[in-house]
Amino acid sequence: MDSSVYVYVEDVRGEGLQPVLDRVAGYGVTGVTVAAAYHRTRDVTPHGSSRVTIRRDGVHFLPPADLFGGLRLVPPVQAGAEEAPLAALRRATAERGLKLHGWTVFLHSVTLGDVHPDVTVRNCFGDRGSLADLCPSHPDVRLYAVALARAVARQGVDSVVAEGLHFGAFGHGYHHERSFVALGPMDLFLIGLCFCDFCMRRAADLGVDAEAARHECARIVGGVLDGDPPAEGEVTRAALTAYAGPEVVAYARARSEAVTSLVSEIAAAVADEGSRLVFLDGTGAVKGYADGLPSPVLAAHDAWQLGVDVVALGDLVPSLGVLGYARDAARVADDVGAYRRSTGKERELRVVLRPGPPDTDSADRLAAKVRAVRAAGADAVDFYAYGLMPYPILDRIPAALSS
Known part of the structure; x- marks a missing residue:
């Protein structure tokens, strides 16, 4: 079964490229999903070079001039991007026979929203009250998203993993x-x-x-x-x-028309660059990110609240990502089953699991989830995220994959 571990560039920079890949390869996964374009956070990083890491909005590569020249929205550039960390990671993973996926946050950027508030969502009162949420209907945002997708695909990744490529939720609009x-x-x-x-x-x-x-x-x-x-x-x-x-x-x-048409453009652009799109539906995170206790309605059935038409996207994207953020293995399996029924058998389903808190309290629970999502029709299992979990938690992954 295909699998990967989500990794931040800061993990690789702080611990060293080869040591990180040694550990990741030791988990028995087939690939690495690296944050090529990410958003602002403050993270506790238990084995990082700093125990608390500040991440900023932006990309870990230099934006190609032919893609962003003349565009109003250009992604901020992360410190160290000139060192081409993604290119180094691409070479090192290829040498080990590992796939490399480019994790890309598209429409969540306080930095861009603060400078260009007119491209953010506007609520029923006329307020621009969610500066982190770029509106997928805005023409400038759509041009930016397509250019960003092409830019990440050009880093030589096997797939572009799209996070936040839909409308946001009000509860996650600022810091x-x-x-x-x-x-x-x-x-x-x-x-x-x-x-x-x-x-x-x-x-x-x-x-x-x-x-x-x-x-x-x-x-x-x-x-x-x-x-x-x-x-x-x-x-x-x-x-x-x-x-x-x-x-x-x-x-x-x-609202799903704006999201579906934008995803369609991006899927075509990524394919034109020689890669493939994995669409991550954020509904699972909205429902269970904080505590792993999602409300009863399945994520696939609530996706419309973010403008996500799962059935329509099943006809457009080669791969759909499911966020399995629930404590109960049966609930994760039910979510996967609902996505599988909505997309049909032809589309790849990648399920993202957290090997530790807040929704996985033991190695046995993680193994049970892996077994459950396989039985429910998942094609791949990915684990989030290397830099956020202590080593003993990450060490649960090999047994779970082999269970």
Whole structure:
């Protein structure tokens, strides 16, 4: 079974290229998935050269002038990019017979959003309140995303692993988030919808009354901000219809056209550069990243909330990535099964598991998850992430793969 370990360039730089690859190869995986373009974080890195690592928005290579020349949006460049760390990693993995995948964060960048707030999502009140979230409907964002995909593919990677290539969720839009208002799940969803001119025009072209949807969202969320009780319960299409009306649901569903068409462009661009696209659906992270306890509705069935049409993408991309962020092996298997039914048998399904906290508390639990996702139809299992997990946690991987 194909498999890889997610790795940061900072891991390789701090510990040394050969020592990192020695360890990764020892886990029995077939490849490395390296963060070629990443976003701003502060991470506890238990075996890094520093025990707390600050990562910044940007790419670990020099952006090709023929791709970004004349574009308004250009990715920030990470320190040390001039040393070509991805090229060195490509050579070293090839010598060992390992695949190299280019992990790329597309539409989540505080740096770009802060400089160009007009390309970020605009909520129902007209606020640019999520500067980290670039809107996939904006023409400049779409040009940037295609250029970024081509640039990563040119690093010689076997695949471009696309993270954040869809709309974001309101709860992950900045870095110090504060709200002392009791907003329910549906209110958070409504305030996270983008009503920029480009999103509204796309929805209107599909026959949706976008202005009516915006007005209704502002009325409902504004009422809660003024003291009305929030709605409880999961965000489902039926519950949202009852809470906000059919026009809002139609508007939310129309967003998938922007995502699907952009993914289609990027898949073609990546293939033109001699690589292939792996689309990571972020829904599993929205549901279970914090604690591994996702709400009952399966991730594939909630993907529409991020503008992801799993069925449509199953016809467009060669590979779909599933984030298996749940403690229970049966739940992870159910998620994989739902994606498999939606995409058919022809598409590769790659499942990302965390070998340690917060959702894997033992080697036996990790092995049970690997067995479960294999039985549910997964083609590959990847492990997140080398620099974030202590060595004893990472040492669970070989037994899990061979179980």
